[in-house]
Amino acid sequence: MRSIPVLTNVLLMPNEHVLGPLARQHLYSSYKRFVDSLKFITNDRQALQVSSIWRNAYKDIYRYWGDGEGLDKFAKRHTLVNYYQPFHTLSFNEIISSSAELRPPSSRVVGYTDNWRFCIDCAIEDVEINATPHFHINHQIPGITQCLKHNTPLKTGCLSCGNEWLNLLKIIMPSSSGVCDKCQGNLLTINSYQDDDTHWLQTTSLQLFEGVYSDINLESVQKAYRKWIGIGSRQGVLNLKERKIVRDAQKHLDNHFSLEFYRLFFTNADLKSKQRRVPVLNLYEAAFNEGKFIHPLVHLVLIRCLFGSVENFVENEMHE
Ligand SMILES: [Zn+2]
Ligand SMILES: [Zn+2]
DSSP states (O other), rough: SSSSSSOOOOOOOBOOOTTHHHHHHHHSSSSSSHHHTTTTSSSSSOOOOOOOOOOHHHHHHHHOOOOOOOOHHHHHHHHHHHGGGGSSOOHHHHHHHHHSBBBBBBTTTTTTTTTTOOOOHHHHHHHHHHSSSBBBGSSTTOOOBOOOTTTOOOEEEEETTOOSSOSGGGTTTTTTTTTTTTOOBEEEEEOOOHHHHHHHHHHHHHHHHTTTTTTOOOOHHHHHHHEEEEHHOSSOOOOOOHHHHHHHHHHHHHHSSHHHHHHHTTTTTTTTTSSOSTTTTOOOHHHHHHOOOOOHHHHHHHHHHHHSSHHHHHHHHOOO
């Protein structure tokens, strides 16, 4: 039996990230320490990061805030499972039954994966409607740097006090005034660079989250890369000729987009001369390391470079 239920004025908004209500539960409770204010809800309350694909807290939050729609529908709407699943080694049901925390790979170097983000225009609208802003789930998709509704660059961590906005309980909620709630300093506006490729990548990321590409799977993706490169499946070492083919394809991948594109989506692009453009953008690994879970953003960059669109990629796969 639960002795004290969640506060009745804390709601999960229809488009909110699953962890959002925990921050308000803490804010509106009389407890000073968040471990106390959340103890009725979940034991899994350390490091409330935006990027976890799955963790026990999600199931606990569903128990309190799910509206009886079923855990799978809840997960599709309030978590990033749909975004990660097509490239994951686990099926959707395996992910949402996991009792271990599932983290994305390379999250510190890929497209704001770990930073809580918000749109100031959405925050202003939310205040008008609900009296309080909240973190929208679609702004938390990796690589999303602007609000696709308002076309404005998203904001994240504080420039003055250095709060990077990694842990929800150090932020609580977005600020509709655009300044840091702690120190009143200016919040960081995310790089506003845009071109056709960034636009494609961001709208496709949103479609992934919406489940449009749920029939894609890691095996077919890797097969398509190998077919494009012109070397079939192989477990062993590539010979000299094949290595040159992969090297040339990698060079193509490293120079296909504008420099700003790589720098927008990867925090370590061009950091070391003579290295690849971006260490995680590794065509060999993506194509030949069978069954390896690589960040979806890396796959999307590859699909854009090699096939132009997901539709072309799927077509290429269908007509074997
Ligand atoms: Zn917006
Ligand atoms: Zn601050």
